[in-house]
Amino acid sequence: MVDVPRYWYNIVADLPVPLPPLLDPLEDEDSRIALLVKILPSRLIDEEYTLSRLIPIPERVREAYRKAGRPTPLIRAEGLEKAIGVHGRARIYYKYEGVLPTGSHKLNTAVPQVYYALLDGAEEVATETGAGQWGLAVSMAAAMLGLKATVFMTRSSYEKKKPRRIAMQALGATVHPSPSTVTEAGRRALRERPDHPGSLGLAITEAIEYVLENPRRRYVAGSVLESVVTHQTVIGQELLQQLPEEPDYMIACVGGGSNMAGFTYPALGMRLRGEGFDKTQFIAAESTAAPRLSKGTYRYDGLDTGLVLPLARMYSLGKDYVPPPIHAAGLRYHGAAPSLSLLRKLGLVEAAAYSQEEVFEAARIFARAEAILPAPESTHAIKAAIDVARRAEPGSVIVFNLSGHGLMDIDAYEKISSRIVDGQVPEPANARR
Amino acid sequence: MVDVPRYWYNIVADLPVPLPPLLDPLEDEDSRIALLVKILPSRLIDEEYTLSRLIPIPERVREAYRKAGRPTPLIRAEGLEKAIGVHGRARIYYKYEGVLPTGSHKLNTAVPQVYYALLDGAEEVATETGAGQWGLAVSMAAAMLGLKATVFMTRSSYEKKKPRRIAMQALGATVHPSPSTVTEAGRRALRERPDHPGSLGLAITEAIEYVLENPRRRYVAGSVLESVVTHQTVIGQELLQQLPEEPDYMIACVGGGSNMAGFTYPALGMRLRGEGFDKTQFIAAESTAAPRLSKGTYRYDGLDTGLVLPLARMYSLGKDYVPPPIHAAGLRYHGAAPSLSLLRKLGLVEAAAYSQEEVFEAARIFARAEAILPAPESTHAIKAAIDVARRAEPGSVIVFNLSGHGLMDIDAYEKISSRIVDGQVPEPANARR
Numbered sequence: 001m002v003d004v005p006r007y008w009y010n011i012v013a014d015l016p017v018p019l020p021p022l023l024d025p026l027e028d029e030d031s032r033i034a035l036l037v038k039i040l041p042s043r044l045i046d047e048e049y050t051l052s053r054l055i056p057i058p059e060r061v062r063e064a065y066r067k068a069g070r071p072t073p074l075i076r077a078e079g080l081e082k083a084i085g086v087h088g089r090a091r092i093y094y095k096y097e098g099v100l101p102t103g104s105h106k107l108n109t110a111v112p113q114v115y116y117a118l119l120d121g122a123e124e125v126a127t128e129t130g131a132g133q134w135g136l137a138v139s140m141a142a143a144m145l146g147l148k149a150t151v152f153m154t155r156s157s158y159e160k161k162k163p164r165r166i167a168m169q170a171l172g173a174t175v176h177p178s179p180s181t182v183t184e185a186g187r188r189a190l191r192e193r194p195d196h197p198g199s200l201g202l203a204i205t206e207a208i209e210y211v212l213e214n215p216r217r218r219y220v221a222g223s224v225l226e227s228v229v230t231h232q233t234v235i236g237q238e239l240l241q242q243l244p245e246e247p248d249y250m251i252a253c254v255g256g257g258s259n260m261a262g263f264t265y266p267a268l269g270m271r272l273r274g275e276g277f278d279k280t281q282f283i284a285a286e287s288t289a290a291p292r293l294s295k296g297t298y299r300y301d302g303l304d305t306g307l308v309l310p311l312a313r314m315y316s317l318g319k320d321y322v323p324p325p326i327h328a329a330g331l332r333y334h335g336a337a338p339s340l341s342l343l344r345k346l347g348l349v350e351a352a353a354y355s356q357e358e359v360f361e362a363a364r365i366f367a368r369a370e371a372i373l374p375a376p377e378s379t380h381a382i383k384a385a386i387d388v389a390r391r392a393e394p395g396s397v398i399v400f401n402l403s404g405h406g407l408m409d410i411d412a413y414e415k416i417s418s419r420i421v422d423g424q425v426p427e428p429a430n431a432r433r
Numbered sequence: 434m435v436d437v438p439r440y441w442y443n444i445v446a447d448l449p450v451p452l453p454p455l456l457d458p459l460e461d462e463d464s465r466i467a468l469l470v471k472i473l474p475s476r477l478i479d480e481e482y483t484l485s486r487l488i489p490i491p492e493r494v495r496e497a498y499r500k501a502g503r504p505t506p507l508i509r510a511e512g513l514e515k516a517i518g519v520h521g522r523a524r525i526y527y528k529y530e531g532v533l534p535t536g537s538h539k540l541n542t543a544v545p546q547v548y549y550a551l552l553d554g555a556e557e558v559a560t561e562t563g564a565g566q567w568g569l570a571v572s573m574a575a576a577m578l579g580l581k582a583t584v585f586m587t588r589s590s591y592e593k594k595k596p597r598r599i600a601m602q603a604l605g606a607t608v609h610p611s612p613s614t615v616t617e618a619g620r621r622a623l624r625e626r627p628d629h630p631g632s633l634g635l636a637i638t639e640a641i642e643y644v645l646e647n648p649r650r651r652y653v654a655g656s657v658l659e660s661v662v663t664h665q666t667v668i669g670q671e672l673l674q675q676l677p678e679e680p681d682y683m684i685a686c687v688g689g690g691s692n693m694a695g696f697t698y699p700a701l702g703m704r705l706r707g708e709g710f711d712k713t714q715f716i717a718a719e720s721t722a723a724p725r726l727s728k729g730t731y732r733y734d735g736l737d738t739g740l741v742l743p744l745a746r747m748y749s750l751g752k753d754y755v756p757p758p759i760h761a762a763g764l765r766y767h768g769a770a771p772s773l774s775l776l777r778k779l780g781l782v783e784a785a786a787y788s789q790e791e792v793f794e795a796a797r798i799f800a801r802a803e804a805i806l807p808a809p810e811s812t813h814a815i816k817a818a819i820d821v822a823r824r825a826e827p828g829s830v831i832v833f834n835l836s837g838h839g840l841m842d843i844d845a846y847e848k849i850s851s852r853i854v855d856g857q858v859p860e861p862a863n864a865r866r
Contacts (some may be wrong), residue, residue, distance in 0.1 A: 067508060075500060079577070098530060099502055101805055103840070143804035144512070163596075163843040170839075170846045187439035368605035371576035372534055406603075407536070408840055410596040410654055413603045 002071045005237035008178040011265045013053035014272040020313035034309040039168030040417040047227035057341035074242040078367035090389045094402045104404030106137035108287030109231035114141040117218035124148040131329035132164030134222035139173035152206045154198035164221040178203040192283035201305030223256025231263020251400040253380040254284040255330040255338030263401040284351045285380035314341035327412035357384045359372035375404035435504045438670035444698045446486035447705040457825035465743040472652040474549030480660035507675040512802035523822045527835045537837030539570035542664035546570035547574040550651035557581040561636030564762035565597030567655035572606035582606040585639045611636040634738030657688025665695020684833040686813040687717040690770030696834040715786045718813035719855040720764040723756040726784035747774035760845035761809035808837035
């Protein structure tokens, strides 16, 4: 029987070249790195810089993982194989993170970060959120471990993404629409523009200002940092115990990169150490709305629009890039985790970008075939898996990560269902191929 | 390690007096029982009348249960114990059915019923739904097993409960607002009243008319029938493997009764056979909006308003009883399963009714303490468990069933969160006690 792993895996220990470090902007006096050290839980900072290959998962975190439903299942997608006509020719599996009570993988790092804040003697954690997955995960982790949570939620999401906002509040979190009146940065933005819709950059600035006000508060981070990415490897560590055969393709969607990294790094590490997975292709599925791994450039760039955080060497579309609005809000980030970017640069990870139209078609096929409504972000991995399965050699094995369910993204599905009313179900566009 | 049980448990085999059978209305020519036999999957009819104690769970159903996340966890509620001040004095556990992908226990019977329809050579299942939990479970089971699903959803819910309706459609189900233009009964209702809001009784009538039109369709039933109740005992059968100690109290909420029955019957059966649980109190938590076990009378009454279905001997508030609207729509039924009603009559099951106000207060305490947002229906069991824990003897053990999560009932939580905005969290009303 698969158990919750004892260790996270830190790929930095196995990279063939050193990981370019986070940097402060060269021309500026204030150190963003010193700021990070000040606001993040101290054990997270230790993990951010460690070169150890295996990082012990604290027993209290393992317990919380178990309570939350880990290990998550690895499921053979026979329904999908049949629906797309590859049954008997390709085998498709997916790891399903949607069983977690927040409905996505974000809880995997929210729990240890909140626990580390507790170890620092903090009473409260604060963070920013866009669509709300990260804010909900932090709210739940805080409720599990008995800390207060304060979430700065971009105002447009605060108004439009009501289900997650209300869920956060019902779990006891304080949720401020950002810009808020709680911080100087928020008040300034509101003075300049009273109907300011908010931005993730501004919400980050507000959360950090709020944390700096009180030494018993800690900031928690949703993605991109190596330590955060490492927490997500609980997914891939479980997967190594579950895989019935070595896959030809491993696929996950990429926002900040923690989902893709968490899913693939334990296997990628074996590849880097010459212990297996040498024929596996690792594919990052992203959105054409923010195709940084497909079309971005590899360079030092700001982690956030406001340059409150340090610079990172990564594939980026530019910190000021404004992606078009898409339902998969989690995939709109301009950059990607430094380690994932480096692996892409080294040719160990491939990238493919998909439009909203084509991923929702894939979502519809998947929902009917597998009886799970996927999160808009996860649909990109499904689309990539379907494409690969259709063109793959006979006997190929494809494993993808289904990072979350879409039951709280019903507004996205409404667009589809408006075409599916009262029995007039259109044929899938691909059905005739 | 707990595995998915091999058998459902049929309490009819152990009842100390015979179960009063379903009856046709005495004064009427048409047999409702003959109708049931015609529209339900034939294996369900077999199970409805069997006297066998153990009913084998078909291997295909066990597989689907596993894929859906069974066995579901039994969780020690230490957070809740601390929050209500009974930690060290009472031990509280809950079985959590919300991990199922539909978010509630309803899938436990949807899967076997759809499978039995498949065994009959049917191509489609049809049913009615109010708030949508049952319709969503049927839609998902049909997607899992490759049948079509048609759901008649009361028009007021169709418009107000959008998340579940859209989820059903995304899973491939056809959802008609009832009254619909698809059946004669629906058309008649619309002629009489074009803005008819629908009723569960009318939706049942429509679903049955729709099934009768085509021999390759089967009707599937959400609760009350003994066979349906028996499917839910998968919960209690798992629980017997999981319980670390014999509880003093076992608590579940009651709508039609399948949730309470499924949770308690395997233990109640041991009590009836003199094999244990002789000091356990079994408590049915219901709503003051429909307190049939607390205030109803035990008699033969219609299962549905329209008398399309047979009569059953049960506790009832009268088939024409119209409960006030509450968020826990699943608890608004006027009656309760015949076996559960008989056990109540025999004094083996107790009942307690709670108002919407007090259960939401309990929900708020639970959400913050256990990091799970409960379904409005399940909050009644939480409230009962909290009350019992506060007044129980030191050392008492309380186990309740958390039948679902509330992530798709966010509209209900909005009422609470309107009192919890931007940091102004009111103290729980009970905090000062």
